Amino acid sequence: MPLVFHVTENELDNEVDNELSMRTLPFLVITIISGAIAGTILGIINLGIVEPYIDKAIELETQKDIQAGQNVNLDEIVGYRIWQKGGEIVGGIIYGISLSSLFGIVFAYSRNSLPTSNDKVKAIFLASIMCFVLFIVPALKYPANPPAVGAPETIYYRQGLFVGFLVISGATALAAAAIILKKIDGTTSKKISIACAIYGAVMLVSYLVMPPNPDKISIPIDLIITFRFASALTISMFWGILGLTFGTLWSKFKPHKFEKITAF
Amino acid sequence: MDKPTNYLYILDILKNEMSYSRQLLIKRSDISKVAIGILVAIMLFGFFVVGFDQGQLFSLVEGKQAFDSKWLHEFTHDMRHAAGFPCH
Numbered sequence: 001m002p003l004v005f006h007v008t009e010n011e012l013d014n015e016v017d018n019e020l021s022m023r024t025l026p027f028l029v030i031t032i033i034s035g036a037i038a039g040t041i042l043g044i045i046n047l048g049i050v051e052p053y054i055d056k057a058i059e060l061e062t063q064k065d066i067q068a069g070q071n072v073n074l075d076e077i078v079g080y081r082i083w084q085k086g087g088e089i090v091g092g093i094i095y096g097i098s099l100s101s102l103f104g105i106v107f108a109y110s111r112n113s114l115p116t117s118n119d120k121v122k123a124i125f126l127a128s129i130m131c132f133v134l135f136i137v138p139a140l141k142y143p144a145n146p147p148a149v150g151a152p153e154t155i156y157y158r159q160g161l162f163v164g165f166l167v168i169s170g171a172t173a174l175a176a177a178a179i180i181l182k183k184i185d186g187t188t189s190k191k192i193s194i195a196c197a198i199y200g201a202v203m204l205v206s207y208l209v210m211p212p213n214p215d216k217i218s219i220p221i222d223l224i225i226t227f228r229f230a231s232a233l234t235i236s237m238f239w240g241i242l243g244l245t246f247g248t249l250w251s252k253f254k255p256h257k258f259e260k261i262t263a264f
Numbered sequence: 265m266d267k268p269t270n271y272l273y274i275l276d277i278l279k280n281e282m283s284y285s286r287q288l289l290i291k292r293s294d295i296s297k298v299a300i301g302i303l304v305a306i307m308l309f310g311f312f313v314v315g316f317d318q319g320q321l322f323s324l325v326e327g328k329q330a331f332d333s334k335w336l337h338e339f340t341h342d343m344r345h346a347a348g349f350p351c352h
Contacts, residue, residue: 024296031303043343050346084341091314091343098310101303108295135348144348147341151352158350159316231346 026255031104032097034249038242039096043089045234051085053227057146060219064148100242103130107246111256113181120247127243133173133199135235138166141207144231148219158213165210172202314340315349 058081065072107114107126114122142162150158176198180191217224250256313321317340319331326333337344344351 024299027296027299028302032306046343046346051342054342054345080338083335084338087339088342091340094310094340095314095343095347098307098314101307101310105300105303105307108300139348142348142350144345145351146345147352150350155318155350155352162350231348235347 023255023257026253027104027108030246030249030253030255031100034242034246035097035100035103036093037096037245038100038238039092039094040089041092041241042096042234042238043092045237046092047085047088049234050227050230051088053146053223053230055081056223057148057219057227060223061148064218096238096242099130099134100246103127103242103246106130107250108256110177113177118247119251120244123247123250124240124243127239127246129173131236131239133169134166135239136232137169137203138162139228139232141165141210142213143228145213145217146219146224146227149217149224150215154214158215161210161213165206168206169203172199314343314347 062072062077107123111122114125116122142165176195180195184191184194317337319334319337322330322336
């Protein structure tokens with residue numbers, strides 16, 4: 001049954017004429033700006049928290065190559081390191097905008113189904129779920145590794161495995177949400193339990209069925225573990241900052257603004 | 265963005281102190297398809313640049329040499345490791 005609104009002619013004209021600038025544009029700007037802010041902060045934090053482990057891993061890798069009798073050009077490595085560190089913040093911005101684009105789409109479609117009436121809380125809640133689904137769970141199967149772990153000849157195979165697990169995790173979470181919203185009646189706790197059961201079962205099977213990372217680890221395991229904790233810490237912080245920034249901007253600019261048309 | 269897709273508006277127009285109504289059916293998409301398309305494109309491009317490029321993008325202008333120099337790959341190298349993408 002269609003909803004009936006009473007509006008003045010001016011209000012309607014403004015609504016239609018300004019649809020692009022008043023709704024689509026704020027949505028895009030909020031999404032991109034929040035990703036850029038969160039990504040910039042991620043890049044800065046990584047320079048302090050993650051970079052020391054990357055430096056250490058590259059140092060060990062270089063020592064290993066020298067001991068193996070390889071011809072190592074140290075000047076070239078130093079030059080690469082300046083270039084690589086220089087890209088940390090820019091890489092963070094690109095990463096941030098990329099994930100905020102996905103976040104914005106999911107938020108726009110799921111906003112009504114998210115708990116509470118506060119957009120900031122909704123955004124932080126969704127960011128927590130997406131961090132779990134798109135980072136934490138994939139990292140349990142294919143965790144982050146510092147340089148010196150990973151053979152060049154297996155890169156496309158490993159990328160395929162990583163993307164496969166990532167897509168399974170994201171698609172399963174979406175499917176579980178769609179099922180409980182459209183097919184299941186009952187209390188919220190019952191719906192959440194069913195969604196968690198569906199997601200958990202599919203991911204457990206995927207975890208057991210998908211092949212492991214094929215590369216051997218040849219540097220100290222404590223360096224790898226601390227690197228993984230550092231990575232998990234900064235990426236989790238990134239998602240928190242993204243949710244907070246996005247929710248704050250959404251609350252302020254209200255790109256969903258439809259409330260100015262009063263329903264009788 | 266949080267309402268059903270189609271709305272029926274009843275437009276009340278007051279003109280010359282006379283009141284009358286007319287109905288207007290406006291079909292509108294709640295979430296702009298243009299915005300979704302732009303965001304999907306940004307997401308895929310950004311994800312590829314940070315997480316997966318092995319010289320493919322620069323090879324469009326630099327040729328096969330891009331797969332050896334991997335300038336873009338190296339530029340996002342540290343973020344790639346930190347974000348958990350496979351590398352090398």
